[in-house]
Amino acid sequence: MPIYLYWGEDEFAIAQAVAALRQRVLDSDWSSFNFDKISPDQPDAVLQGLNQAMTPPFGTGSRLVWLVNTTLCQRCPEDLLAEVERTLPAIPEHSVLLLTSSSKPDGRLKSTKLLQKHAQIQEFSVIPPWKTELLVKQVRQVAQVVGVKLTETATELLAESVGNDTRQLYSELEKLRLFAGDSKKPIDQGAIATLVTTSTQSAFQLGAAIRQGETAEALDLITALLRQNEPALRIVSSLISQFRRWTWVKTMVEAGERDEREIAKAAEIDNPKRLYFLKQEVQSLSLPTLLQTLSILLELDASLKRGADELATLQIKVIELCELCRL
Template identity: 55%
Template sequence: MPVYLYWGEDHYRLNRAVEALHAQVLDPAWLSFNYDKIEVGSSADAATQMMQGFNQAMTPPFGAGQRLVWLINPTLGRQDSEDVVSELERTLPALPETSHLLLTYASKPNGRSKAIKLLQKQAQTQEFTPIPPWKTQLLIQSVKQAASEVGVKLSADAVELLADSIGNDTQRLYCELNKLQLYAQQQSAALTAEAVAKLVPATTQNSLQLADAIRQGHTSQALTLVADLLAISEPSLKITATLVRQFRTWLWIKLMLEAGERDERVIAKAAEVRNPKRIYFLQQDVKSLRSPQLRQVLKGLLELDVSLKQGQNSTTVLQTKIIELCQLCQMPAREHHP
């Protein structure tokens, strides 16, 4: 069935999938006849636009190649009129094998609606949600897959460095891999972490330095690092994501230690730390902190994330929250030194 349902906030990966489908089914010479891109609005015209898309999808292609109709953010799942659902029920089973209907959403569509249930039964569904920044293994797999697509050979330590340096920024990942691919043409061996470090700015590492400064309660250093990151146009949401990832790991380590667990492999698995040998050093990091403090810091970081997504001034809200979090982490020292 040539029906596709793509959704997710990782717009770069979603658009790459659309481009791949575009290249697969369309003949460039007949593009103007066989390709329709319809951005569905939320106005009264939305139903008409979707009906138009369904009708176009029912039309056999002209000339060579096949037909592709792309509906962007259709209102299915939000405004399911009986006419639109009936038209969808009629269209899906009758689509010509040479016509392809693609529906994309910026966020997950309402799976309880009749129209979306119908689509999920008959469409090829793909989700393009950013990988959570603390899912280290998934980030590493993402780097391996992208490197394979671009045609770059990377050593294991280079893969890990890229995952740490870039996080879940897919667009930047492919940009850096394309740059590395040009460099790799000069040698046949896989690129090492040393070579990657020279070519890829490790902004995530600077965010990890910020996490360390907060953990130690070094307010002045933390504010300087924030200013440096913003000066190189590091996205504030990416900074926050790295901090969430690091403090989440520290919290898991502390909780496991307070529960009496001492097996580094067990702790590593619970905290999703790929290398159990890192656990010793992470234990030292949280030695002077208590789990309620780490919970409060993580809560504060999630509040920061919400504030940034609501459009508040990134510099002001970052500086204010960083000062607050540093003060939270200074509490043990104050308690031990009245």
């Protein structure tokens, strides 16, 4: 009795997961008989879905019943709850019930607790653009699914180029898969720079521009990010995260630490292999400079929280940071 709950705001990622589930459980010759997609505007959609899930499949393969954008984990009347409680444990082995929702399940509801007990729950939320480690991790995961081998530098550049746009990530990786052909060699950053369309300006790029002292580029990125309705406090949060990571790496290296796992742990880096590139990035910056950047960023964060003008405040502090990193 497989039951799945997919939730989150990343609609494309959910659509990919649903397509994979359909391919896995349905026999293509019988899919038109054994697949039910029930929208929330249909009368008694949840009851209809539960009844369909109890119906044995025709022919070979399993039956798949999909409750689209269900509100079962946001509100559930007592009479419906009784049906859910009675039906979930009794769903036949060859029926699959799939529920999808853009909203986070309300853990206080009894219906949610029932699904937590009987269902496999997977989150598909859009990764915040300032969480660069998670973006890089997502690129690795999707590249594995698509069947593309990337060097570590290429992985980071692709994450920087597409940001948290899952649809574009899949599209670019399909393009790279065709480009690679039968080659067993991992794709490098040169191919990424040539083939991948950079559609977003990211705080990841902004941090790199500041670190390199590129004032004009950093100011352009600030303007672009704000035009994309990126909250100023999120931009600053990303910068603090980046510069804190660089500061930890520099601190540990100058302290003589040689165990890369210890450095990665201190800098909160999931993949220790990234340390090589991080060490290169901070090579030209002194530890006092990095510590001073954190002080400036904390001042910037405090100013914005007190209601300072976002664009002007960001511009002033970014200029100050770029000048500091050029010294």
